[in-house]
């Protein structure tokens with residue numbers, strides 16, 4: 001099956017006025033599979049928006065190829081690009097609604113542009129508003145709606161022409177946590193019920209954890225790593241990815257918790273990661289048993305990622321210093337280990 005989106009050695013440079021050239025996207029290779037919900041994460045300025053704007057040809061690459069649904073958009077003419085854009089939905093952080101039009105008018109607008117008859121438009125708009133849960137708001141104006149309702153209008157508008165790909169640029173960043181959860185659930189419903197491939201740009205790992213199956217981490221225009229959410233979360237390669245993951249998993253002790261634990265646990269403190277399918281849970285207990293070291297579990301977090309268990313357990317290891325060191329080395333070879341040292345160090 002053709003990948004909905006494929007980036008091949010894509011680079012995008014901008015001519016900044018003062019700072020010279022900006023390398024917003026730097027030699028990115030990425031495949032988005034059909035039915036994926038991919039999260040593109042990174043700090044401000046990492047190049048996320050530019051990467052996503054390359055998908056619907058709002059930006060064109062300086063070099064490399066962006067292939068959407070099998071078609072290389074770097075060789076398309078303007079008419080083909082317009083058609084491509086109409087087949088890709090986009091949702092924005094600030095909703096981008098037309099204030100002078102009603103909810104129904106906003107949602108029906110892309111259909112009007114596409115030449116749909118009034119009767120067909122009305123039918124489709126009613127269907128869309130029902131789907132996103134605001135059927136009763138059709139005649140209201142955006143100013144009469146809450147943020148979450150406005151975003152539902154934005155989503156309904158983006159879905160109007162039944163796009164195969166939906167791009168969501170920080171779609172929940174302007175919403176409170178509860179509304180964020182509702183809008184994320186709606187995006188997930190779009191993915192599962194309509195089969196839409198969704199590209200989510202976010203700086204929040206919680207968003208990735210709750211709705212994405214794959215993730216790409218960007219920094220300085222580069223794609224640092226990408227893969228299934230479980231793989232990247234349980235085996236992050238870059239320190240930047242690790243920092244992002246720590247913001248959502250909270251399964252390792254925070255510096256404050258660690259300081260508190262040290263009061264009652266003077267021994268060497270280590271956290272070990274346990275992943276599904278690696279057999280490391282048995283390996284862990286076997287390894288702990290092989291050494292003449294007393295181990296006490298003092299902190300543990302069980303998280304679930306993509307319905308699979310992922311956990312990090314924190315132990316105090318006490319005994320002869322050399323034995324403890326040998327155990328730490330053995331543990332490091334079979335698990336993802338973080339060594340917090342002992343209070344004496």
Ligand SMILES: Nc1ncnc2c1ncn2[C@@H]1O[C@H](COP(=O)(O)OP(=O)(O)OP(=O)(O)O)[C@@H](O)[C@H]1O
Nearest residue numbers: 014015016022024043044045046047048049050051
């Ligand atoms: N049209 C433009 N002209 C010049 N520079 C640009 C343009 N668009 C983006 N940039 C620059 O490219 C880099 C990447 O920007 P981009 O908006 O893609 O990052 P981002 O990760 O989406 O950040 P944010 O989360 O703040 O939106 C930044 O240095 C930005 O200033």
